[in-house]
Amino acid sequence: MYSHRLLAKLKSIINRNEERFSQTEALTEFCKDFNLGSIKGKSIFFSDDDKEQIRKILTNKGYSLDVSVDSSMSRVEKLNYGPNEKAGGGSLKRNRISIKASGNKPLLLNGKAIQLPAMSHLDIDISQVSNTQHNAVILVENYENFNHFSETEIFLPSNFDNPMVVYRGDKSESRLDAVLSFLNLIKLPVLAAVDIDPCGLVNVMGINGLSAVLAPANEELNKLFLSPKTSRVDLYERHYLSCHSSLDNLPEKHVCKNLWRIIKANKAGIVQEQFLALKLPLVLWQ
Secondary structure, eight states: OOOHHHHHHHHHHHHSSOSEEEOOHHHHHHHHHHTOSEEETTEEEOOHHHHHHHHHHHHHTTOOOOOOOOTTSOHHHHHTTOSOTTOOSOOTTTTEEEEEESTTOOEEETTEEEOOOTTOOEEEEGGGOOOBOOSEEEEESSHHHHHTGGGOOBOOOGGGSSEEEEEOOOSSSSOHHHHHHHHHHHOOOEEEEOOBSHHHHHHHTTOTTEEEEEEOOHHHHHHHHHOTTTOBHHHHHHHHHHHHHHHHTSOTTOTTHHHHHHHHHHTOBBOTHHHHHTTOOBEEEO
16 A cells, blocks of 8 residues: 555646656655656656556556645646646546447447447446446457447357447546446456557456456467567567566466466567457457
């Protein structure tokens, strides 16, 4: 568990439009543990990618990402957290998720069948969801794949044949903390559609109800790793230090274990958008 002071510092880093932050002993130790930031003198510089990794770490550990903007802050200080210098509250996207059905099927929600247009989704507060008639959830990491999900062919067994598709969220669309709360609420099997790299697996390996990861079949996946056009060594190198221990220690029967072996053997990753661009069908990796 992180101290209140470190937690406040991390929230400040991910919510402020700045790169440079003063070193503290706890912050420096955190950055070394997860291979984040660039230390220069008495400061630590954080890229957008570093900040996104901090968001994922905090969310996966159950921390809220909200920073309260209170009356004790000056207007200049408030502008570091957003464009409204008179703001006093949190994010407008709190508790909201983005959902759709797979293929051209209707979204089954609260006893109703909702037929959405192509390349659209429902943005909804999780408090307004009382039940669903879907039999699984596909959690999609990247927005482009979520937006074009009807174009993705997936081979699903009958017990997962009518899934709800949920976007895992980013800084402006949906929220990961709300998504995780929603998954705990509906208690359906989760199929993770993520980048096949260390970070992609770490982000979903601890999700309650995780039943499979979606990726191309073994032969096609190996072709992607062997091709310089699709294989991303940089993704592996960037995330290996912060992720390998958690993945190495997974139980042998964990659904992420076989994919981690392939990633580790190739020392590379594959971004999810490649599956969409190449129109590759996806199968369950369990």
